[in-house]
Amino acid sequence: MTAKISVNSQAKLTEAITSLTAMFQAKRYVVVSLRPGKDRTLDQNALWFSMYQRISQMTQIGDVDEARKYCKLHVGVQILLNEDEDFRASWHRTMRHLSYEEKLDLMGGNALFGPDGFPVTRLFNRAQGIAYTDRIAAEFSSKGVVFTDLLGDLAA
Structure with a gap:
């Protein structure tokens, strides 16, 4: 399972943390990549x-x-x-x-x-x-x- 979440609000930050936690609990190994800025549209x-x-x-x-x-x-x-x-x-x-x-x-x-x-x-x-x-x-x-x-x- 691969997920990409753009965090631009408190609700999206909560969603990202929840997804990361669930993925970690399920797989015990998760690769995370972060970068500031917006995606192109x-x-x-x-x-x-x-x-x-x-x-x-x-x-x-x-x-x-x-x-x-x-x-x-x-x-x-x-x-x-x-x-x-x-x-x-x-x-x-x-x-x-x-x-x-x-x-x-x-x-x-x-x-x-x-x-x-x-x-x-x-x-x-x-x-x-x-x-x-x-x-x-x-x-x-x-x-x-x-x-x-x-x-x-x-x-x-």
């Missing part, structure tokens, strides 16, 4: 998909999957390299030696990392997700891609 996922669609429609980058792979490699990986020491060490140990084409290919679905490809955006916290959105918008707006209709709600 489903709204961010939907926004990113819309941005990838727009990029694929308004540039020569390719289809939606190609736009997603490009953004993950060029924008997302850079965010994690700058902000996550563990990610940076792992990236340099396992990915740095690969060619650009190999890295780009691994960002999409593959046998090694599954249908979502190399983990980048799923590792983001909420702030990193916001930075990812902002950086994609900045890079591609300068190339003529229009996101104002997609990002309007976020700016308000």
Whole structure:
């Protein structure tokens, strides 16, 4: 049994402690991982998909999957390299030696990392997700891609 609980209230804290206690009593061994911050949201996922669609429609980058792979490699990986020491060490140990084409290919679905490809955006916290959105918008707006209709709600 695996559980993930976001604690953002006293009631959720109580729920987390109760679940941890029950799991410990049942199994006598429990692995716990904690980190501060909020998870990225489903709204961010939907926004990113819309941005990838727009990029694929308004540039020569390719289809939606190609736009997603490009953004993950060029924008997302850079965010994690700058902000996550563990990610940076792992990236340099396992990915740095690969060619650009190999890295780009691994960002999409593959046998090694599954249908979502190399983990980048799923590792983001909420702030990193916001930075990812902002950086994609900045890079591609300068190339003529229009996101104002997609990002309007976020700016308000």
